[in-house]
Amino acid sequence: MSQMALVPLYLTYWSAKTYGISLAVLALTNIIQTFDFGHQTYLQYEFLRIGRDNRTELSKYLWSGVCFGILICLAQLAFIIFLLVTGTLTYFLDEIGSLDAQTIYEAELLLLLQGLAWFLSTSIPGVFHRALAPFGYYPRMSWWNFLYAVLSTVAPVVAVVYGAGLLETGIVSFITSITYSIPLYYDMLRLLRKEGVTFQAPSWKLGYHNFVRSLALSAKGLLENIRQQGIRLLLVPMLGANGLAAFSTMRTGANAALKSLNTIANPLMPELMRFLHQRDQARSEIALGTVWVVVVALLAPAVVVMQALAEPLFSAWTRGQVVFDPLLFATLSLGILVYAAAQPAVAIVVGNNLLKHQLGLSLTAVIVLVGTILLLVPTIGMLGGGIALLLAEVVATVGYRIYAQRWLQKNNLAWPTRSANIVNLSVWMAGLSMGLLVLFPNAQPTVVTISLLFLLWNAWRYWQALPDLATQRVRKMLVSVPGVRRLFPA
Incomplete structure (x- = not known):
């Protein structure tokens, strides 16, 4: 949400x-x-596997991880320097030959500063942070992360408002990160001493072993990053920096919806895994259905309404610097709906550590994404990027559902087919509605009204398909909300 709020500010002071x-x-x-x-x-x-009772082993893993993390960061900084020395960075910034030397210089220093900030303020503290989790300090570290999020958001904004350019803003962010890290290091090291986690001579063999085993997670993360953020780097050479700004701003609302959905889905993971391992079909469907309730009752109607309201709001939001593309906006919104509908299947595959399947699906989705971008963006521009993202999400969704169904069947559980079909119908309805709004902009009130009626009817069907335990749980949640208590009597 902060990103949505900051876009008009940046576009007021920056091009x-x-x-x-x-x-x-x-x-x-x-x-x-x-x-x-x-x-x-x-x-x-x-660290969680070792637990708080074996402090000697935890210390050995901690300091071996810190030392190997330093090596990883040094390698990252070496790669950044390689990009700067060879001039390769220019390819990732804009269309070739369109940037002046000063802008390239500022972007190069900005990348280097961000790499150093990660090394000193995120990488090493990140290992300490995770080592403290078995001792119950996760909430405390979350507050530190929240403070960092606030500082790293406010500091560059203040700099931009006072006239800072690209490099000056990067310097302010870097100084803020280092300043924040000083008390953070002190607090974490103090807590580690308090819990008896003392310095142990690092084992390079153990550090290397852990690094090699982490490569599978890194590979999956890299593929997912390419789909979510790395697409910007694929689009820059074709669309230029102006085109990237337009594409990213139109995708900001979709990204905000995605993050909001994750705040609901992620806390359900432990509960879902417990029910799955207990072979509890009814309660498993409750956990799966909670995310789908959000998709059917809130997200699908919301994207239709937003499609109707987006154009005038978007123009004011971007200070008129970005031209609104209704078809691209609809395509990106539909991609988020597909992603949201896939989350229960993703939770089953991810929660059971089916890593081979995850890597395979991530790789397939990235291949579809890159191939579609190379095929469509040169001919139809930004819309090609939106279609590429949508197709990648569809491919990943189909794959996750197949593997989730197989795992459930193997473990004597059933996929909630009826509920899933109703959710899929909501996605289709929302997609069709947004398409009609693009084709018939003058009929917006009629299209929105009819669409919402059908979506609400489908939400009612979903409610009827939920197990009794699920509806009881939702009722208990709703009776605490003023204004809806009378609709859901206890």
């Missing part, structure tokens, strides 16, 4: 081209950091 270059540098930074993040994620599960 669309400058904003597009900043997005491209950020996307490249995220790609470069993938292997370090995968390493941290693997160590997180190792």
